[in-house]
Amino acid sequence: MIETEEVERLRKENAALHARVAQLELLGIAASSIPAFIVHLGADLRIEWVNDVPSGMTATDVMGRSVLDLVTPPDRAKVVDAIERARSTGKTTRYASRGPGPDGTVAEYEGFISPFGDRGVVLVAFDITEHRRHEEALRTSEEKLRVALAAVHVGLWSWEPQTNEVVWDDGMRALTGYAEPLPVDAYVDRLVHPEDRELVHRGSRRTFETGEYHGELHRIVRPDGEIRWVWPTGRVVLDEQRRIVRIVGGILDVTEQRRVEEQLRTAQKMEALGRLTAGVAHNFNNMLAAILPSLELLRREVPPAEHELVDDALHAGKRAAEMVGQLMTFSGQRPIRSQRTIRPQRLVEGALNICRRTFDRDIVLESEIADDAPAIVGDDGALEQVLVNLLLNARDSVRESGRTAPRIRILVDVVDGVEHPEARAGESYVRIRVEDEGIGVQPEARAHLFEPFFTTKAVDAGTGLGLASSYAIVREHRGFLHFEPREGGGAVFGVFLPRPSAVAPDETVLRSIVERPGRAGRVLLVDDELAVRRVIGRVLESLGYATVAVGDGASAVTLLRGDPAFDVVLLDRSMPGGPGDRFIDDIRSAAPRAKLLFFTGQAVEDAARRRVDGLIAKPVTRTELELQLRRVLGNAK
Secondary structure, three states: OHHHHHHHHHHHHHHHHHHHHHHHHHHHHHHHOOOOOEEEEOOOOEEEEOOOOOOOOHHHOOOOOHHHHHHOHHHHHHHHHHHHHHHHHHHOOOEEEEEEOHHHHHHEEEEEHHHHOOOOEEEEEEEEEHHHHHHHHHHHHHHHHHHHHHHHEEEEEEEEEOOOOOOOHHHHHHHOOOOOOOOOOHHHHEEEEEEHHHHHHHHHHHHHHHHOOOOOOOEEEEOOOEEEEEEEEEEEEEEOOOOOOOOOOEEEEOOHHHHHHHHHHHHHHHHHHHHHHHHHHHEEEEEHHHHHHHHHHHHOOOOOOHHHHHHHHHHHHHHHHHHHHHHHOOOOOOOOOOOOOHHHHHHHHHHHHHHOOOOOOOOEEEEEEEEOOEEEEEEEHHHHHHHHHHHHHHHHHHHOHHHHHHHEEEEEEEEOOOOOOOOOOOEEEEEEEEEEEEOOOOOOHHHHOOOOOOOOOOOOOOOOHHEEEEEHHHHHHHOEEEEEEEOOOEEEEEEEEEEOOOOOOOOHHHHHHHHHHHHOOOOEEEEHHHHHHHHHHHHHOOOOOOOEOOOOOOHHHHHHHHHOOHHHHHHHOOOOOOOOHHHHHHHHHHHOEEEEEEEEEEOOOOOHOOOOOEEOOOOOOOOHHHHHHHHHHHHHH
């Protein structure tokens, strides 16, 4: 009986032992399948058991070693601290460290330590290297996205129509100037430009009608008054009943693109207008080239009682010539009549003196010229006209402002690194600014300021050519004209002229040549217009020059080969038989001592100008023709 009970007890213990072994095997299998390292540490922190080791290592590599041997030196103090807290508190503690990873790499671990037995602990460490790598990649990606969005000026937003909840990112706050998101209705009422509100509402209605986002290009007015062009894009999120539950999207700031597009459209429009005006002005110029000298000759022949009529005709003709000159300037066909060294002081004072004689006495005209402002090179008369045009506009603006004793100032300085679409990189510019305290320029008119015939003045109060011709004159001098509103009201027009690397002959030198006693000589006039040949021939003869006139370049070469004894050849550039340029070498060869001058109403590029001895611009008066010929023949002496 006793034996039977003992056998039964042993059988039960054996069964329990088998069950425990099975349980331990199950725990072992579970431990080995857990994606973590489970380590039993003794009181001395040596490893007594481990469920797994990193690939490239074996259990014998770690068993019996201190766990600190498997932790990078900078992180050992953190692990010791976590173990001591677990022992002292009896609670699981958490830590992060680095240690051996797969195949000799260094891995990042997140560990949990729990007390076990007498001063022993169980350590569970998860390899989070890949997770951290993904986190860092995501963080880097987000940073790149933020930089990219900031670079292209995009703001991100979302809107839930049911709750009217709006979420903005920092880009939206920077773009709009508002610190907190605006509900959709407030966005339209407070931000959208009044002229664009109906457009935005129409796009919103289409979005709800179609279930697809419809954003419209529009303007916003920031709290500081700045107007920006924005292009919204978005995506609609629908529920099962195709109701809109959320709209997410972005707003792209396209202000700069709009400005560039507007400049391109303006340039194309001005180019087309330039071609039109060039054709009209060229033909009209040839007519004036015959009319003005004819009137001067006629005045010498008619009785004194008729002089007033001729003078009126001459005055009208000269005004017409000025308008043609402005048209040709705008079209890029007006020749720069002289290249002289011009002191800014003389240029500014010349323009101010002209205006002081005609402006209202209460208008204060001032100038401020920097001590280091260098001389510029160009056509002094044309540049003076630019300043006069700007001063006249400023005068009209301050008159309308109603100010008492309004000021108009001209300031001259030198600037480097100018940020402007027409500025050349690395170029240093002499900047001449005309500032006024007038009514300014309305935003809608700013895009048209330099277009010919555009004017905000009353009918018969202006031709609309002043700023257009000024713009073209400054461009002829390799510079540019810039407008900006003046802080506190008014306008600032800046004339930017490149600082010259070399200087042209001083004006006093040229004047001394003109004033020398002249000598007559022989002139060959080459022009396809019969009326021009006839009247200019008469003018030359009245000045004492023996003159021969022919209608094309080939005839001129033939004549010179038989008779080279000419002092001056006046050569038209635009002739049906071929441009005058193509005959320059043959004329030089046939008459080597003759001075060769272009006689033209068109612009002459630098390369062509260097091939001749000078230029006489059409239309020309008798006095101007005499001075030009005396100058060139004075140089010949």
